[in-house]
Amino acid sequence: MPQALEGSAAVARAVALCRPGVIAAYPITPQTHIVENISRLVADGELDTELVSVESEFSAASVVLGAAAAGSRAYTASSSQGILLMMEVLYNIAGLRVPLVMTCANRAVGAPISIWNDQQDSMAARDAGWVQLYCVDNQQAVDTTVQAFRIAEQTELPVMVCIDGFTLTHTMEMLALPTQAQVDRYLPPFRFARALDPASPRSLGMLVTPEWFSELRHAHHAALGRAAEVVERADRDWHKLTRRSAGGLIESFGDPDAPYAVLTIGSVGGTFAAALAECPPASPTRLLRLRCYRPFPLAALHEACRGVRELIVVERALSPGQGGIIGTEVRAAFAGMRGAPRVHNVALGLGGRDVPMETLGRLVAAARARRLPPFSIFDLQPERLPAEER
Amino acid sequence: MLEIRIHGRGGQGNVVAAYLLADAASRARRHCQAFPAFGAERRGAPVTAFVRIARRPILRRDAVKTPGFLIVQDATLLHEPDLAAGLLPGGGILVNTTLDAGEIRRRHGLEVVALPASALAERHLGRRLPNVALLGAFLALTRLLPTRALSEAIAARFATKNPEQNIALATAAAACVAAGAWKEKADAAGA
Structure with a gap:
C-alpha cells in the first residue's frame, strides 16, 4: 500500500x-x-x-x-x-x-x-x-x-x-x-x-x-x-x-534504437526520465541509469549501449586535474571496441546546484553540435570567475 | 501537476505544512512530493518549502520555479521583494494576516486571500502556529482534496499530541474563506 x-x-x-x-x-x-x-x-x-x-x-x-x-x-x-x-x-x-x-x-x-x-x-x-x-x-x-x-x-x-x-x-x-x-x-x-x-x-x-x-x-x-x-x-x-525492481545494474529507458544516450547516476535519473516524457531532446535519446557502480557493470554497460553512437556520461563529482570519474571508466570500457560510441563527459549539479528538466535537451543538443569538450562542468557560469580562474 | 510554495519563518512549521499537504494528497490517491528549500534552518529566518501534487507519478526533482499557489505563513514576508517570483499568471496567494485583502493590496500591490491563521490557532491550540489553519483554508479555496484527507494526515502526524484540536482548527479556517474560489485555478493544473 x-x-x-x-x-x-x-x-x-x-x-x-x-x-x-x-x-x-x-x-x-x-x-x-x-x-x-x-x-x-x-x-x-x-x-x-x-x-x-x-x-x-x-x-x-x-x-x-x-x-x-x-x-x-x-x-x-x-x-x-x-x-x-x-x-x-x-x-x-x-x-x-x-x-x-x-x-x-x-x-x-x-x-x-x-x-x-x-x-x-x-x-x-x-x-x-x-x-x-x-x-x-x-x-x-x-x-x-x-x-x-x-x-x-x-x-x-x-x-x-x-x-x-x-x-x-x-x-x-x-x-x-x-x-x-x-x-x-x-x-x-x-x-x-x-x-x-x-x-x-x-x-x-x-x-x-x-x-x-x-x-x-x-x-x-x-x-x-x-x-x-x-x-x-x-x-x-x-x-x-x-513486483518492484530497484534498477538491476543499469536501467534503460526511452527509444531502444536511439543513437544518443545519456548515462546518469542517482536521482538526476528521475528528473531526466520526466524530461524524456515532457520536454524530450530534439534527437532520439535513451536514458541509462547506472545503479551498480561497484562492481563496475562492464557487460551490462556494453549491452545497454548497443547501437548508441553518442554517449553522454553525466556525473555528480570530479577528479580535479583529470576530469570525470565515471566518464573516464566508461571511456576505458569502450577503448579499442569496434563501433564504440563517442563518449562525452560532464559533471553537473555540484554542491546542490539545481538540475532543471531542460538540462537533458541541452546536453543532447550540445553533444550533437560537437560543443562538449572531453570533460566539463556543464552548468558552470565561467563569467562569474576572475579571468585567471576560468 | 500542481506546484505550491510555502513561505514562512523558521519555527512556524513550514516543512510540517508541506509534508501534511503531501500526505493529505496521498490519502486522496494523488501522487505527491514535498521538500524544504534545502539549507540550514534558523528560527525566525525566512524559509520556503514546496509541494507537488499530480494524478501521475512525479519523477522530476528539480526546484519548483513556477508555483501555482503561495501559502504565506507570516505577513512580514510580504515585504520581501521577490516573494511572488515565478508565481503563475492568475495564481493564488493565501496569507496569514489580521489585515483584510484590500489593505494588503494597498500596502503591497498583491491580490491575496487573507486569513487570521495565527489568531485562529491561538484560539484552538493555545499556540500561534498558523500552518494547519492555512492548509484547511487552502483546501477549502481549491477544493483540491476531500476534507477527510487533511483530517487523516493531521491525525497521523499529531497522533500523540492534539489531533482533534488541529482538525477543528482546519475546519474553522476552511469556514473563513470563500469555498471553491480557487477551484478553477487548481483544476487547470490537472491535479
Missing part, C-alpha cells in the same frame, strides 16, 4: 524491517534524519536492536565492523566529511571481507564547505572495495536497503547504499514499504561463517606479508567482480516477491 513518507523515515523503516542486531549512529547533515528516525523506532519499541551512539564517524564504522565480525547484522549511515573520517575503517571493513550495510546520504565534500548534494563523498570511497549502489528515488532507496543486506551477506562484502542528500533524504513522496513477512522471506537470519567466537577462536586482521598480500588483494577484487551477478539476482528475486 503506497504511502507518503520522507526518504529518511522510509530508509529507517526499511532498516528496521531487516532486523539489524547493531546500529551505530552519529549525526551529520543530510543523513541525520535517518538515525533520528531509527532512534525513534527503538524508543517506541518498534525496533529491537543494540543502538550505539558513538562519538565520531570513525567509531561508528568501527562499531559496525566489530559487530558484524562477531556475527551480528550491522548498519550505519553517514555523509560527506563523515564518510572521509571513516575512510580508514571503510577500507578495513572491505579488506577484511566483513558484510554490513551503510547508507551514504550523498553530500559534497569540503572545502569549500557545503551541506548540499553531490556525490564526491561516495566517489572518494570508490576504491575502498565496497559494493556501491545508487538510488533514483525513495522507493529504490527502500528496496535497495533490503537488497543490500542480502547482497552483503551472500558476498561477504560491505554494501554502500547511496541516496542523494536532501533531494531524496528530505523529500516526502509516495512509496510502498515491504511487509515484515516479505522481508523475512527474502532475508534469512545472518549466519557469518567467519564470525568471531570465543568458543572457536580465530583472528581477524592479521599482518599480511608480501608473500600473501597480492593474493588477498586479488581475491577481494575477484569477489567484487562476482558480486555483479548477486546484485542482479537480488533485484530479480525482489521483483518476484514485490
